[in-house]
Amino acid sequence: MNGTTGTNETRSTEQHGTTPADVVIVGAGPTGLLLAGDLAAAGIRVTVLEKRPAKISNLTRAFGVHARTLEVLDARGLADELIPTGRKLTELRLFRSLSLDLAGIPSRFPYLLSTPQYEVEKLLLRRATEHGVRFVHDAEVTGLRQDADGVTVDVRNKDGESSAYRAAYAVGADGVRSAVRKAVGQPFPGKSVISSIVLADVLLKSEPDLTVAVRGDEGAFGFMIPFGDGYWRVGGWNRERAEIPDDAPTSLDELRDIIRRAFGSDFGMHDERWISRFHSDERQVPQYRTGRIFLAGDAAHTHSPAGGQGMNTGLQDANNLGWKLAAVLNGRAPDSLLDSYQDERHPVGSAVLRSSGTIVRLAMAHNPAQLGVRWLASKVVNNAAPLQRKALGQITGIGYAYRAPRGSHALVGRRAQDGQLAGGSRLYEALRGGQFVFVAPKETPLPAELQSLAGEECIRVQWADERELMMLVRPDGYVRWARG
Numbered sequence: 001m002n003g004t005t006g007t008n009e010t011r012s013t014e015q016h017g018t019t020p021a022d023v024v025i026v027g028a029g030p031t032g033l034l035l036a037g038d039l040a041a042a043g044i045r046v047t048v049l050e051k052r053p054a055k056i057s058n059l060t061r062a063f064g065v066h067a068r069t070l071e072v073l074d075a076r077g078l079a080d081e082l083i084p085t086g087r088k089l090t091e092l093r094l095f096r097s098l099s100l101d102l103a104g105i106p107s108r109f110p111y112l113l114s115t116p117q118y119e120v121e122k123l124l125l126r127r128a129t130e131h132g133v134r135f136v137h138d139a140e141v142t143g144l145r146q147d148a149d150g151v152t153v154d155v156r157n158k159d160g161e162s163s164a165y166r167a168a169y170a171v172g173a174d175g176v177r178s179a180v181r182k183a184v185g186q187p188f189p190g191k192s193v194i195s196s197i198v199l200a201d202v203l204l205k206s207e208p209d210l211t212v213a214v215r216g217d218e219g220a221f222g223f224m225i226p227f228g229d230g231y232w233r234v235g236g237w238n239r240e241r242a243e244i245p246d247d248a249p250t251s252l253d254e255l256r257d258i259i260r261r262a263f264g265s266d267f268g269m270h271d272e273r274w275i276s277r278f279h280s281d282e283r284q285v286p287q288y289r290t291g292r293i294f295l296a297g298d299a300a301h302t303h304s305p306a307g308g309q310g311m312n313t314g315l316q317d318a319n320n321l322g323w324k325l326a327a328v329l330n331g332r333a334p335d336s337l338l339d340s341y342q343d344e345r346h347p348v349g350s351a352v353l354r355s356s357g358t359i360v361r362l363a364m365a366h367n368p369a370q371l372g373v374r375w376l377a378s379k380v381v382n383n384a385a386p387l388q389r390k391a392l393g394q395i396t397g398i399g400y401a402y403r404a405p406r407g408s409h410a411l412v413g414r415r416a417q418d419g420q421l422a423g424g425s426r427l428y429e430a431l432r433g434g435q436f437v438f439v440a441p442k443e444t445p446l447p448a449e450l451q452s453l454a455g456e457e458c459i460r461v462q463w464a465d466e467r468e469l470m471m472l473v474r475p476d477g478y479v480r481w482a483r484g
């Protein structure tokens with residue numbers, strides 16, 4: 001990693017007029033790292049400003065990488081490297097009664113990969129660095145302003161010295177307390193959903209069966225997820241202690257008590273590597289774009305960790321924004337393409353808030369009426385295949401689709417499913433070029449109507465089998481056009 005500090009470089013930028021970046025990204029969390037790598041891979045000059053020193057924390061927050069995120073990583077050649085770091089979980093069990101079977105989902109990755117967030121960040125950081133992203137650490141963004149030509153980002157380093165960076169566009173991927181969001185004056189409306197969740201990574205003397213389990217009973221709910229490294233992520237909430245503030249101390253005994261209430265056993269948990277108490281809000285900015293400034297990841301939306309979707313949703317934001325910014329900066333698309341980032345990602349953010357909110361509210365159910373609703377909802381989802389598919393599509397991310405023009409083929413707006421290509425490769429390997437991919441039966445010329453959509457660098461491939469389907473797939477893996 002390039003550990004240069006901000007001050008000297010910035011001063012030289014300002015004093016000597018050297019070329020500023022095309023894009024400044026604030027925040028080197030998973031969202032900022034994926035976006036930075038995508039832009040740099042497309043030849044865009046990227047500077048990432050990060051207030052932390054140049055070291056990845058080994059304290060993990062997110063633990064689960066869902067199928068759609070693995071597909072996105074596959075389209076960058078990273079999924080196969082990530083998978084050995086974790087454990088594949090094929091069933092999600094919620095509130096004793098609801099079971100979601102991941103094994104049948106139509107993806108190359110029919111499971112939840114349980115692996116610490118830092119493993120994902122490690123791969124994304126390496127890729128971004130290999131593509132030449134400039135990282136500036138100990139650089140806290142304190143404000144930013146835009147004009148007709150670009151954005152100026154104000155930074156303070158750890159010695160309290162100020163400097164400024166200039167770029168054509170800026171992206172706030174600076175997490176839930178985003179300074180960029182505040183600087184552009186975006187509100188973050190919403191409310192607190194749950195407080196005093198106790199969370200820890202622990203070892204267990206006896207392991208429960210290998211599923212992601214969320215259970216609620218006796219005024220408490222708990223969840224347990226195995227990491228790949230022997231530790232378990234265990235968390236829970238106790239109604240009787242729900243008003244305790246985040247900064248009140250917690251202990252393994254408090255967590256043991258919660259888990260015993262929820263699961264009937266504490267599984268002999270011991271040797272926590274960290275333990276913490278936190279609360280969770282449900283909030284979303286109304287606008288993901290303000291002129292030349294974009295918000296992505298937790299800076300744009302936050303919700304309960306139920307369903308394990310925070311990091312996954314941020315990575316999908318980056319997947320959507322990266323190719324669009326690159327296309328505009330490379331002169332291949334008009335600036336208006338960038339408005340589709342809001343049109344496509346804001347509704348997904350809202351849907352994630354709703355689904356994670358539903359899970360956490362059902363988990364907190366305690367009076368007979370609420371428990372009855374939970375029982376009924378579980379029964380219905382267990383027994384109705386379309387509802388089970390919908391729930392799985394939302395949790396894994398493979399079910400989200402973007403709005404398609406009226407009269408489009410049914411696949412337009414959906415994520416392309418991987419498929420075998422002539423020559424032995426796969427569609428998601430073809431997407432590693434970062435371009436539109438036109439896939440068709442053998443020897444099919446690119447239809448004239450697609451010439452301007454796909455651009456000159458469109459990659460053309462052929463199915464390995466005899467299927468008639470033709471698709472133009474966007475660089476982010478979503479179908480732009482289809483026939484057959």
Ligand SMILES: Cc1cc2nc3c(=O)[nH]c(=O)nc-3n(C[C@H](O)[C@H](O)[C@H](O)COP(=O)(O)OP(=O)(O)OC[C@H]3O[C@@H](n4cnc5c(N)ncnc54)[C@H](O)[C@@H]3O)c2cc1C
Pocket residue numbers: 026027028029030031032049050051052061062063064117139140141142173174175176177178179180199278296297298299305307308309310311312314
């Ligand atoms: C306790 C806990 C448990 C969680 N569990 C899960 C889970 O199980 N599954 C899941 O999917 N998600 C989970 N999450 C959420 C997940 O960790 C986040 O959604 C994810 O990290 C968001 O990534 P991001 O890149 O958008 O933001 P972040 O990871 O927050 O990264 C933002 C970066 O910006 C930097 N930054 C902030 N302000 C500035 C500034 N002013 N100047 C420069 N840099 C700045 C920060 O140092 C940070 O590196 C959990 C979160 C917490 C707190």
